[in-house]
Amino acid sequence: xxxxxxxxxxxxxxxxxxxxxxxxxxxxxxxxxxxxxxxxxxxxxxxxxxxxxxxxxxxxxxxxxxxxxxxxxxxxxxxxxxxxxxxxxxxxxxxxxxxxxxxxxxxxxxxxxxxxxxxxxxxxxxxxxxxxxxxxxxxxxxxxxxxxxxxxxxxxxxxxxxxxxxxxxxxxxxxxxxxxxxxxxxxxxxxxxxxxxxxxxxxxxxxxxxxxxxxxxxxxxxxxxxxxxxxxxxxxxxxxxxxxxxxxxxxxxxxxxxxxxxxxxxxxxxxxxxxxxxxxxxxxxxxxxxxxxxxxxxxxxxxxxxxxxxxxxxxxxxxxxxxxxxxxxxxxxxxxxxxxxxxxxxxxxxxxxxxxxxxxxxxxxxxxxxxxxxxxxxxxxxxxxxxxxxxxxxxxxxxxxxxxxxxxxxxx
Amino acid sequence: xxxxxxxxxxxxxxxxxxxxxxxxxxxxxxxxxxxxxxxxxxxxxxxxxxxxxxxxxxxxxxxxxxxxxxxxxxxxxxxxxxxxxxxxxxxxxxxxxxxxxxxxxxxxxxxxxxxxxxxxxxxxxxxxxxxxxxxxxxxxxxxxxxx
Numbered sequence: 001x002x003x004x005x006x007x008x009x010x011x012x013x014x015x016x017x018x019x020x021x022x023x024x025x026x027x028x029x030x031x032x033x034x035x036x037x038x039x040x041x042x043x044x045x046x047x048x049x050x051x052x053x054x055x056x057x058x059x060x061x062x063x064x065x066x067x068x069x070x071x072x073x074x075x076x077x078x079x080x081x082x083x084x085x086x087x088x089x090x091x092x093x094x095x096x097x098x099x100x101x102x103x104x105x106x107x108x109x110x111x112x113x114x115x116x117x118x119x120x121x122x123x124x125x126x127x128x129x130x131x132x133x134x135x136x137x138x139x140x141x142x143x144x145x146x147x148x149x150x151x152x153x154x155x156x157x158x159x160x161x162x163x164x165x166x167x168x169x170x171x172x173x174x175x176x177x178x179x180x181x182x183x184x185x186x187x188x189x190x191x192x193x194x195x196x197x198x199x200x201x202x203x204x205x206x207x208x209x210x211x212x213x214x215x216x217x218x219x220x221x222x223x224x225x226x227x228x229x230x231x232x233x234x235x236x237x238x239x240x241x242x243x244x245x246x247x248x249x250x251x252x253x254x255x256x257x258x259x260x261x262x263x264x265x266x267x268x269x270x271x272x273x274x275x276x277x278x279x280x281x282x283x284x285x286x287x288x289x290x291x292x293x294x295x296x297x298x299x300x301x302x303x304x305x306x307x308x309x310x311x312x313x314x315x316x317x318x319x320x321x322x323x324x325x326x327x328x329x330x331x332x333x334x335x336x337x338x339x340x341x342x343x344x345x346x347x348x349x350x351x352x353x354x355x356x357x358x359x360x361x362x363x364x365x366x367x368x369x370x371x372x373x374x375x376x377x378x379x380x381x382x383x384x385x386x387x388x389x390x391x392x393x394x395x396x397x398x399x400x401x402x403x404x405x406x407x408x409x410x411x412x
Numbered sequence: 413x414x415x416x417x418x419x420x421x422x423x424x425x426x427x428x429x430x431x432x433x434x435x436x437x438x439x440x441x442x443x444x445x446x447x448x449x450x451x452x453x454x455x456x457x458x459x460x461x462x463x464x465x466x467x468x469x470x471x472x473x474x475x476x477x478x479x480x481x482x483x484x485x486x487x488x489x490x491x492x493x494x495x496x497x498x499x500x501x502x503x504x505x506x507x508x509x510x511x512x513x514x515x516x517x518x519x520x521x522x523x524x525x526x527x528x529x530x531x532x533x534x535x536x537x538x539x540x541x542x543x544x545x546x547x548x549x550x551x552x553x554x555x556x557x558x559x
Contacts, residue, residue, distance in 0.1 A: 026436045349490040351469045356492075359436035410444070411491070 008306050015391045017042040017298075028361025031396045036181050036209060036340050036387035037365055038231045042298050045235060048291035059283055061260065075286055078293035079276075082241050085296045086226060087217040093249065095242040095276040096289050100208040101131040103227030103242035104175070106279060107204055108135040109255035111225075111248070112173065118144035121171045123201070125150040125158050125187070126377055127180045130370045132206045136175060145172070152377060156183035156332040164195050171201040178210035182369040182385065183332025184315070184340030186214060190221045197222070202248065208232055212299060212389070213311060213338040218243050235295030236288035242279075249275045256281040307390045311339035314388040314397060321401035326408050331383050339388040342369075345404070348411050350384045356407045357384075362400055418511055421503045422519040429523035439524075443495025450498040453487040466539030469493045473540065475547035480555070481506050482548060497540055504544060509555070512548040517541060 015021050018040045023030050032040060052074070058067035060075050083091045097103045116122075122136045126149050133147075140147045148166050150158045167174060174196040179186050193203035202224040210216060212233035218226045225248075229240040244252075254261055254272060258281035263271040272278040299307065318341045322328055327346030345353060354366035367382040368375045375382055386400065432438040457474050464471040469490040476483045484501045488494040503519070504512050520537065 349469065351490040352492050356437070356440055359440055410441070 009302065009310050009390070011310070011391065011393055014302065017044065018391055019043055019046070021391060025361045025363070026359050028359075031362040031392075031400065033386040033388065033392065033396075033400065034363045034365050035389035035392075036232070036369075036385065038237065039212065039234050039389050040391070041236065041295075042234055044294045044298055045291045048294045049236060049287050052287045052290050057287070060286055061277075071286060071290075074290045074293075075284070078289050081293045081296050085216070085300070086211075086228075086241075086243055087219050088243050089219055090246055092275050093243055093246055095244065095249075095279045096284055097227070097240045097242050098238055098285070099229035099231070099240035100206060100227045101135075101229075103225075103240060104132055104204070104206065105135045106242055106255065107173075107175075107225050107227070107244075108139040110252040110279065111202070112136075112139040112143065112145075113255065114251075114253050116140075116143040116145045116172055119170060120145045121148050121168060122146070122173045122175065123148045123150065123163075123166055123171050123196075124175050125177065126152045127156065127158070127183060127185060127371065127374050128175075128177055129181055129206065129208065130372070131208075132175055132177060132204075133373070136173070146170075149373075150176075152185075152374070155334050156180065156185045157334045158185075158187060160188060160191055160195070163192050167195055167199045167201060169199060171196070171199055173204060174201050175204035175206065177206040177208075178216075179207075179214055179338040179340075180332065180371075180374075181209050181340065182342055182371040182374055182383070183334065184337035184342070184387075185332055185334040186210075186336040186338060189223060193222045193224075209338060209340075212304075213308065215304065215308075224248055230288065230292040230295060233295055234298055235292040236285075239285045239288040239292050244275075246275065249279070252279075254278045254281065258282045260284075302390060310390060311388055314392055314394065315339045315341060317394055318386060318388070318397045318400070321397055322404065324401060325404045326412075328404075331378055331380070340385060341387070342383040342385045344380060344383055345408060348408060350382050352411075353384050353404070353407055356410075357400075357403060360399075360403050362403060418503055418507055418515050422517065422522075425499060425503065425519050426522045434524060440492055440495075443499075444491045445495070446498045446502070447488070447491055447494030447496075450486065450494060450501065453485045457485060458487060464536075464540050464543045466536055466542075469536075471497055471536070471540060473497065473543055473547075475544070475551070477509070477551045477555070481508055482512055482551065484544070484547075493536070496537055500540055500544060509548050509552050513545060513552065 020040050021030060056067050056070040058071040060072040079094050080091055082094050088094055122140055122145055124132060124136060136147055150162050150166055152158055174192060176187050176189055176192050178189050189205050196203040204225040205223040207226050207228040211228040224245050226243040231237040261273050261278045261281040263273050329344045331342045350366035354364055357364055365385045369385060432442060458472045462472040462474050464473050469488055471488045471493055473486045484505050486497040486501050488497055
């Protein structure tokens with residue numbers, strides 16, 4: 001046992017909150033190392049979904065009856081919990097979305113379409129997920145704007161000098177991933193926001209990976225937008241939040257019309273509802289938003305600091321043990337990184353390794369991780385990625401490293 | 413006259429896989445062994461034109477016709493997929509065009525391909541089968557036009 005594990009956490013007790021971890025896969029105990037794709041859900045979250053449907057399913061905001069009132073209260077409570085979770089100044093600055101991708105598309109369509117002009121620039125980094133590339137490409141093409149890219153170095157880091165150099169008076173939007181899903185790199189988004197604001201650009205933070213692994217204080221970061229997903233932080237799939245500063249949200253024009261988002265509709269003219277509702281057209285994913293609150297509360301009950309210490313210990317142990325695997329090459333060795341370990345092994349295709357690990361009950365991700373430009377930068381097709389969460393253990397990592405050694409031996 | 417060679421070969425493969433008792437590690441090990449035995453494909457054939465579309469890993473597959481029979485060459489950049497394509501090649505190689513076109517490849521289900529190889533990957537496997545049938549159809553048409 002490593003002594004580096006946060007002494008406050010009883011991991012075995014935490015594991016009991018996650019029913020899925022008890023199962024066997026291919027006859028072997030499940031070792032779940034695909035947390036950067038999606039985390040597993042504690043029973044508090046799972047129960048909240050069935051309690052909603054069994055107890056108070058109703059459409060929210062307009063019903064007068066008791067069930068509608070109860071559902072609306074639960075839905076809006078979730079907003080309040082998230083306001084605190086990310087430390088937004090006001091609860092109206094929290095918009096519920098389908099997830100990070102939906103949030104970034106909302107910004108590009110509702111902010112980008114209104115404010116971008118021909119020749120304006122959007123700045124991203126070379127380590128962005130496709131969801132923080134493609135929406136910008138789409139709006140850039142439509143508006144005649146230019147997408148610029150901050151390069152990454154061999155360790156998978158960006159330099160603030162490059163960011164500073166690439167932000168010009170033409171830059172209108174800077175959109176950067178807080179924690180890279182492929183490499184684990186934590187970017188200095190607070191400093192980048194400062195550089196963006198110095199040139200009057202808005203700062204968008206892709207917080208998909210960060211929300212369960214990093215401290216998130218949108219006021220301290222001083223970002224203008226922060227998009228994240230519920231399912232990567234122990235919550236349900238299909239729900240997430242977009243934070244935006246009130247003044248900016250109020251200036252934006254909704255890009256999805258429908259129910260919920262209006263103030264008054266006539267065939268001549270429609271006036272929009274206030275924020276956040278003007279960006280929440282249609283019946284939202286009520287059950288999952290309600291359950292998402294329990295995910296945030298779950299993280300808070302363990303303590304994000306404790307989670308971070310445990311995950312750092314796992315990551316360091318993984319780097320140490322995996323270094324013993326012959327022919328291993330790590331991608332993403334930034335000084336500041338979350339619990340993602342990405343690597344290739346000489347003469348072993350990631351696909352083969354992934355399949356052989358699965359046969360041993362170990363779930364990892366193989367491929368380009370929706371970051372093809374980053375893989376191109378490193379000159380590889382993809383990596384094997386193990387990503388850890390609060391319920392993972394040192395023993396699982398030991399078994400993983402030993403399994404990889406066995407696999408490599410089969411190829412030599 | 414019906415040629416049962418294809419079915420006989422399928423039955424042999426089903427028999428071998430049944431001995432592995434559904435153990436995924438052993439199945440993978442066996443597939444890799446089969447892949448290693450696949451005759452080497454010339455590098456010149458590993459080009460864009462010969463890539464099977466729809467597979468997660470790269471698979472190259474070619475077919476040549478001789479005396480109404482097809483000869484296949486294949487390779488993959490991953491060891492397990494190479495094993496999978498070698499199964500197809502071993503069953504269908506030197507088969508008559510008509511038999512290949514009509515072949516009912518029931519071994520796919522009998523060896524637990526769906527259960528153990530997973531949906532995404534068996535789609536790739538189905539892409540390989542489709543490609544083989546396309547080759548057979550193309551040669552059939554070519555021979556008919558020449559006749």
